[in-house]
Amino acid sequence: MKKYFLGIVAVLFAVALSAFTSGSGNHAKKEKPLTDLYWYLFDGTQITTQVGTGPTDKTSAETATTCSDNPIAAVCAYGYMNEQTGLPKPPGAFNDRFKKSN
Amino acid sequence: MKNSGITQNNVSSILIECISASLILLFVYTATSKLLAHNSFVFTLSQSPLLQQYSIPLSWVIPFTEILISCFLVIPRLRKTGLLFSVLLMTAFTIYVGYMIAFTPRLPCSCGGVIKSLTWKEHLLLNISFVVMALFGWLMIKKNKILLQ
Numbered sequence: 001m002k003k004y005f006l007g008i009v010a011v012l013f014a015v016a017l018s019a020f021t022s023g024s025g026n027h028a029k030k031e032k033p034l035t036d037l038y039w040y041l042f043d044g045t046q047i048t049t050q051v052g053t054g055p056t057d058k059t060s061a062e063t064a065t066t067c068s069d070n071p072i073a074a075v076c077a078y079g080y081m082n083e084q085t086g087l088p089k090p091p092g093a094f095n096d097r098f099k100k101s102n
Numbered sequence: 103m104k105n106s107g108i109t110q111n112n113v114s115s116i117l118i119e120c121i122s123a124s125l126i127l128l129f130v131y132t133a134t135s136k137l138l139a140h141n142s143f144v145f146t147l148s149q150s151p152l153l154q155q156y157s158i159p160l161s162w163v164i165p166f167t168e169i170l171i172s173c174f175l176v177i178p179r180l181r182k183t184g185l186l187f188s189v190l191l192m193t194a195f196t197i198y199v200g201y202m203i204a205f206t207p208r209l210p211c212s213c214g215g216v217i218k219s220l221t222w223k224e225h226l227l228l229n230i231s232f233v234v235m236a237l238f239g240w241l242m243i244k245k246n247k248i249l250l251q
Contacts, residue, residue: 018131
């Protein structure tokens with residue numbers, strides 16, 4: 001038992017540490033607070049059409065499209081702080097996005 | 103001569119224990135963090151162009167491999183194997199981090215716990231340190247077994 005002591009202590013300490021720190025420092029950020037962005041549908045290669053006529057919050061944009069967040073699906077729509085002119089345009093520094101539901 | 107040999111063996115044993123304990127701490131901590139925040143882990147894996155297709159199986163394989171290696175490291179008879187697997191696993195992680203730095207530095211890290219708060223370069227340095235440490239431990243065990251024979 002003595003020879004396993006340090007290993008078991010390390011395991012217990014690691015489990016306790018992870019219990020205290022899990023969920024913090026999470027770089028995969030959860031949904032940002034709802035802000036109004038200009039939303040554009042994305043067909044896989046380029047932006048196609050704007051969702052609505054001006055900036056909208058993400059929930060309203062989700063209602064207006066067939067997009068909904070699925071972590072492992074392709075991107076469905078991008079949200080930008082500024083209106084994108086000269087469509088179609090490859091996704092630049094977007095502020096948010098939807099993934100397809102399927 | 104005999105006394106210095108025994109002392110050296112004690113120092114080596116202590117060093118191997120410390121290295122093993124550090125690796126156990128690292129692997130159990132990161133594995134538990136990944137399992138506790140499993141959805142988030144899947145999400146960040148899916149962001150990587152290299153791992154996107156395998157995000158779901160990898161999200162289980164990686165933490166359970168870490169736990170398995172930790173079990174090897176806890177048991178003294180299997181410690182040498184555990185250290186070798188640690189070297190291999192940490193080398194794989196280091197190569198992945200190197201790839202992320204080179205090609206997709208803006209993507210989030212699919213690592214567990216507070217390691218996510220490190221920059222990619224800091225993470226690379228941490229990984230390299232653990233590779234070196236595990237390799238050193240493995241070589242020490244190998245050398246000690248030769249001395250004891």
